[in-house]
Every structure is written in C-alpha cells, then in structure tokens.
Amino acid sequence: xxxxxxxxxxxxxxxxxxxxxxxxxxxxxxxxxxxxxxxxxxxxxxxxxxxxxxxxxxxxxxxxxxxxxxxxxxxxxxxxxxxxxxxxxxxxxxxxxxxxxxxxxxxxxxxxxxxxxxxxxxxxxxxxxxxxxxxxxxxxxxxxxxxxxxxxxxxxxxxxxxxxxxxxxxxxxxxxxxxxxxxxxxxxxxxxxxxxxxxxxxxxxxxxxxxxxxxxxxxxxxxxxxxxxxxxxxxxxxxxxxxxxxxxxxxxxxxxxxxxxxxxxxxxxxxxxxxxxxxxxxxxxxxxxxxxxxxxxxxxxxxxxxxxxxxxxxxxxxxxxxxxxxxxxxxxxxxxxxxxxxxxxxxxxxxxxxxxxxxxxxxxxxxxxxxxxxxxxxxxxxxxxxxxxxxxxxxx
Amino acid sequence: xxxxxxxxxxxxxxxxxxxxxxxxxxxxxxxxxxxxxxxxxxxxxxxxxxxxxxxxxxxxxxxxxxxxxxxxxxxxxxxxxxxxxxxxxxxxxxxxxxxxxxxxxxxxxxxxxxxxxxxxxxxxxxxxxxxxxxxxxxxxxxxxxxxxxxxxxxxxxxxxxxxxxxxxxxxxxxxxxxxxxxxxxxxxxxxxxxxxxxxxxxxxxxxxxxxxxxxxxxxxxxxxxxxxxxxxxxxxxxxxxxxxxxxxxxxxxxxxxxxxxxxxxxxxxxxxxxxxxxxxxxxxxxxxxxxxxxxxxxxxxxxxxxxxxxxxxxxxxxxxxxxxxxxxxxxxxxxxxxxxxxxxxxxxxxxxxxxx
Numbered sequence: 056x057x058x059x060x061x062x063x064x065x066x067x068x069x070x071x072x073x074x075x076x077x078x079x080x081x082x083x084x085x086x087x088x089x090x091x092x093x094x095x096x097x098x099x100x101x102x103x104x105x106x107x108x109x110x111x112x113x114x115x116x117x118x119x120x121x122x123x124x125x126x127x128x129x130x131x132x133x134x135x136x137x138x139x140x141x142x143x144x145x146x147x148x149x150x151x152x153x154x155x156x157x158x159x160x161x162x163x164x165x166x167x168x169x170x171x172x173x174x175x176x177x178x179x180x181x182x183x184x185x186x187x188x189x190x191x192x193x194x195x196x197x198x199x200x201x202x203x204x205x206x207x208x209x210x211x212x213x214x215x216x217x218x219x220x221x222x223x224x225x226x227x228x229x230x231x232x233x234x235x236x237x238x239x240x241x242x243x244x245x246x247x248x249x250x251x252x253x254x255x256x257x258x259x260x261x262x263x264x265x266x267x268x269x270x271x272x273x274x275x276x277x278x279x280x281x282x283x284x285x286x287x288x289x290x291x292x293x294x295x296x297x298x299x300x301x302x303x304x305x306x307x308x309x310x311x312x313x314x315x316x317x318x319x320x321x322x323x324x325x326x327x328x329x330x331x332x333x334x335x336x337x338x339x340x341x342x343x344x345x346x347x348x349x350x351x352x353x354x355x356x357x358x359x360x361x362x363x364x365x366x367x368x369x370x371x372x373x374x375x376x377x378x379x380x381x382x383x384x385x386x387x388x389x390x391x392x393x394x395x396x397x398x399x400x401x402x403x404x405x406x407x408x409x410x411x412x413x414x415x416x417x418x419x420x421x422x423x424x425x426x427x428x429x430x431x432x433x434x435x436x437x438x439x440x441x442x443x444x445x446x447x448x449x450x451x
Numbered sequence: 452x453x454x455x456x457x458x459x460x461x462x463x464x465x466x467x468x469x470x471x472x473x474x475x476x477x478x479x480x481x482x483x484x485x486x487x488x489x490x491x492x493x494x495x496x497x498x499x500x501x502x503x504x505x506x507x508x509x510x511x512x513x514x515x516x517x518x519x520x521x522x523x524x525x526x527x528x529x530x531x532x533x534x535x536x537x538x539x540x541x542x543x544x545x546x547x548x549x550x551x552x553x554x555x556x557x558x559x560x561x562x563x564x565x566x567x568x569x570x571x572x573x574x575x576x577x578x579x580x581x582x583x584x585x586x587x588x589x590x591x592x593x594x595x596x597x598x599x600x601x602x603x604x605x606x607x608x609x610x611x612x613x614x615x616x617x618x619x620x621x622x623x624x625x626x627x628x629x630x631x632x633x634x635x636x637x638x639x640x641x642x643x644x645x646x647x648x649x650x651x652x653x654x655x656x657x658x659x660x661x662x663x664x665x666x667x668x669x670x671x672x673x674x675x676x677x678x679x680x681x682x683x684x685x686x687x688x689x690x691x692x693x694x695x696x697x698x699x700x701x702x703x704x705x706x707x708x709x710x711x712x713x714x715x716x717x718x719x720x721x722x723x724x725x726x727x728x729x730x731x732x733x734x735x736x737x738x739x740x741x742x743x744x745x746x747x748x749x750x751x752x753x754x755x756x757x758x759x760x761x762x763x764x765x766x767x768x769x770x771x772x773x774x775x776x777x778x779x780x781x782x783x784x785x786x787x788x789x790x791x792x793x794x795x796x797x798x799x800x801x802x803x804x805x806x807x
Contacts (some may be wrong), residue, residue, distance in 0.1 A: 097555065098556060165548070166548065166552075169549070172629075185633075188537060188538055188590070188751075207594055207682075208590050209587060210539070210588055211569075211573075212568050218587055222587070225605055225609070245551055246548060246564075249559060249564070250561060250564030250567075253561035253564060254565070306585070307532070307586040312566070312574055320583070440568045440571065441570040441574030441577075442577055
C-alpha cells in the first residue's frame, strides 16, 4: 500500500497570510489574538479573537478577483490557503480530488441575508443566501484550481480538517485518487461567536491552554490546506516532500454532544488508533500538538487521555491555540502546517500563556520555543462536538 | 478486497409511508402546493422519550430512520457511522440566528446552537449505540449522501463487515420561501417538453431521512447489491454527462441496454430539467425509466430516498405505477437499476444496483 506524502502547504491565520509569515510569527512567539477590528458583531462583545486583519475586499484583491462580492469570507480565506498549498500536476491522467471542511460555511453572508429577511421574507439578497451551505467554499476552490476528480466537504465540528486528511489519505491508499488537496476553513461569524459565548466558554483574556487557571477559548478564523500525493504521483510530479502522513485515527467519545467523557476515552482511542495505523509504538512519538482549547473540560480530559496512551513517558507537547485562537474546522489543518514546520525548520512550538499545571494530571507543556532539531514523529489532536475525536501522525 | 456492498437493512422516513419495508408505496401521498413534507411516525415507538423531548423535528426523523434500520439489522455491530446532509439542522440554525439578531445581548440559550452542528445526528447515533467507531459527516450539496456512501464502501473494501450509512435534510418555512424566490427568478424555457411529467414546470421541495446497513456479506434479509457509485463534479461547465455514464457502465461490464430501469432525479426544476431530458433522449431512449422526486421532493440528499426505492424495486420486483415515466415493454426480471441524479447541473451522481 502506498505511503501518503505531504507535498504542499498553504495557510491563512491571525498570524498572517502564507506559510512564511506564519513561520516567522511562530518563531517570534508572537500571538495573532487581539481585540477585533473588522468583525461586525450583533452583540458588542469585549472579547479578543484571532482575526485576519484583511477586509473581504482586500482578500479579493490578494486573490486577483474583479470583485469579492460574490464570495463569502469563508471562500476567500479558503481560496488563499488552497492556492498556496496546491501542487500542479504534470500528468493530466493523475486523478486529483478535494476534501475540504467547514463548520458554518458561508454563515457570514447568511447573517447579512437574515437581517433583512427576518422582518420581511421578500427582502434579503438571494446572492448572499446561496453561499450559506458548507459546499460553497469547496466548489469555489475546486473551480479555481480545476480540480475534478472528487469534490466533497466534511463537517464534524472542530475535528473537520483532520478528518478531511483521514478521508483523503484513505482515498489515496484505496487507489481512488492519486492526489488530494485536504483542509478546512472557517471565518469569524456572529453565529459561532454567539454560540460559544452562550455556552460560556469564550475567554475575555488570552486563552491559557493546559493552565490550572484556564478560563475558556478565543475564537479564531483561518484556513489551511495540505496537498497529499501517493508516492508514485509525488515522484512523477517531482514534488517537494515535506513529510509523510503515516497514521490517523477517528473515534467517537459517545458521551455528550459538547462535553468530553471524564477520562477522555474517545480522545485516547483516537490517539491509539493513529499509533496503530502508523505502525509505531507510543514511545516513538516525539511531540504532540494538542487540541488544547483552553476550556476547563478539554484540557483536563485531553491531558488524562494523553496519560492513558503514553503512561509515564509523556512526549513534549503544546497547544498552539494561543497563537491563532480556535479556528474550528480549520484547526486540524492549521496545526498540521505548524507541526510540519516545526519538524522541518527545527524548532519546538511553545504553548503560550501557560503558568501552572492542572492539578488532576500535572502535565507541563513546552513553555518557550526550543531551537533544536525538530521532532521527527508528531501526533496532532483535534476534537469536536458530537464526541468526534481525531488524531493524525506526521513522520519525517 | 470486497467489491460487494450488500444492502442488508434499511430505514426510511419520507413524505411517503416508507416506515414498513414489507410494504412498498402502496398508497401515495401527493404534494401540498410546493412541498412534500415527511409522513411522520409515532416517534415514541422507537425513540427514548427522555431523548425525544429535546429533539427538533429533523433529529427525530433522522434518529427514527436510523433506529428502523438498526432494528432491522438486529445484533450487528457497526464498524462505522456515516451521515450526509446538505443543509443540516436548518430549523435550529434559523432559530439561533434569529435569537442573536433580535436579542442584541448575550443572554441567548446555546441549545439550538449546540444542536445545529451538522454531525450532531452522527453523535446521537454513537451515543445510542455506545459506539466509539469511526463517525463522519459529509456536507457537500448534491454529494452529501454520495460522499457518505463512498466512505461506507471504502470501509468494506478495507475489511469492515457492516457499516451504517444514511442521510437527512429537512424543509422549513424559511427554506421554502427562499427556494421559491430563487426559482421564480429562473426564466421558464417554453421548449421544455412535458413528455415525462405533466406537472407544471417547477420543483416541489421535499425532505427525507434514510439509513442503510451496508454489509460485506449477503444475508437472508439482503435487499440488493450496490455494484458501484460515481460522483461527477461538473466544474461549472455545461458538458454532457453522457460519456461519463457510458464509461461507468463499461467499467462495470454493462451496456446501456443491460440497465433494466433508470431511476431518474428529473423533476419540474427549470434549472436541470432540460439537461435531464437531453440525456434521457440521447443516451437512454429505450430504457425503462422511473422518477423518485415526485415522491420525495427535491432536496440535496434525495438520492438516499432513491437508493431506498431502488433497493425495494429490486427486492420486490415491482415498480410503482406513479413513478413510471417511460416504459417500452414489461421486463420479465429487473436485474440492474441505475440511479441518476443531477443537483443544479454541478453535482451529478450515479449509483448502480444489482438484484441478488
């Protein structure tokens, strides 16, 4: 069975547009979370977010679009990251697909529509509501890049992009596709801000993943894509190989729609399955990029799950949510890009804002950036509503 | 590597009475003006009242359909749970949006937000079955169900024995208003023949929830076998799907004339109707043909209702009169059924089934 190789990366986050600027800010330990400047809230929140400091018009200009009006913010962010990650193929016979993901699709446009439509059902621009569904941004990307082999979209909440990677890898291994662009995108919307705020898990300060006094998450927006190719396709295209996607696991916690089980059983199972698929032992994992949202529930149960899987030999780990905020569907692919950068650019990612460990598990993440030979085997976690738990393993 | 995907159990909640698989469309429910809404069961028959109380309508439809399928499956362990939905939980989404737009403060209840996540049905099924297995939700327009089905088929190829795969979409008042406004913008083409449907040229909006147990092995209960499935993304061009269908059949060792029944997604939607008619006339003029959207209405996951219907047709060797569009002769036996669906001329799909 073929290996699945990562041959392209693209990213848009609160740290900036493109891999280079994201790398520079990661290494400078500079967070992109700040008070919002562009987001237009229905409810005046006094909350920091990981916002991309470009208006839709500016994003459209960066993409060379005549007008950004027919695009949701989700599509614009997705297009930027997808274009950067996409590797052209020299052989038209190679079958290329797209597996994208988003949790709320073009909700930013639906919100504009609903403000007019709710008081008067004959009002509201239909152009905006046509962008509502989750498939819209994926089709914009596929059309823009000329991808025809397979086009689909996953929504399993905050594990979405990691699951897009799993489905993409399985399609390559089964020979259904030779190449697949995978990733996720979500823009800041009133819907998600209002939802997480109503859940009482948004932090008025900077999030503090894995800290004893953590007090909720910061929402972020962004997009990241990875180009995955079979060994044969990568060879034929003379592609630059960043690493291998060697393992993956998805498990359902089967406990609660929004909360993790007390011991994080689904999270532990996802990690164990990924380790099994990669045919390695837990001791081979050198670094964990944790989901680590900064909520009481996640960081406690994820830590306990890590202990279940790794016992006393906990690998170095960190959550990078303090840099970008929680980018929902995109978090899995964003953090995959960060992890691969750390592997290839020889540094270890710090967990910003950590001070004291959580009493129940006592785990201490990497606190300051380490400049040394990067981790060669990385496990990346993404967990979502609906009990959806996913782990990916990247190998040098 | 399994290339046999057996439909071993099904559960379907639709505008028709599709609740008992022993009966097959014996009594037909007709559209109310612009919609075909689900014939709703007594949900308490299969859903725990404690959970039922907190569920919105589409969750009830979905969990009931999944429960029907699971009940028919018996003590079979599912190696994966795959769901597809075009628009997810629209009612909850609209209620939550309305709350945050109208309230102007942060004291809104998170309930409808929590239950608006597209994968929440998959999560409920996992909790119902206490299943830690692989659990994915696909949300891509006219490919939502097909993508879940592809994942299900991949699982069987990878060595799994049984998987649960299904799809759901609901209609809401707001949705109907938006869709009718969109449709009225489309100029009606006078040349569009009414050869197949004598209804006026407009789509009837619909909804359904359908689940299937796909197994690697045939059982006593097997309805039919899925031979292959294909999604064709048209990339915004208007090129014909004809060569794709020919290639698809050839790859499966079949010719056009081997297809005993084409189950076509044609309806009155002026956007797609002409392309359907062109295809019917150029590629399939001699094939027996039946429709399904006059029974379930147009929605992004209507093909899941079509799969339920095709499996019933093969199993019962019976084609309901109301769905017949074009019949040349009465076939002695229905062996091969092809479902063809065209969503907005962009997402076109083919599902090939075989009698077992």
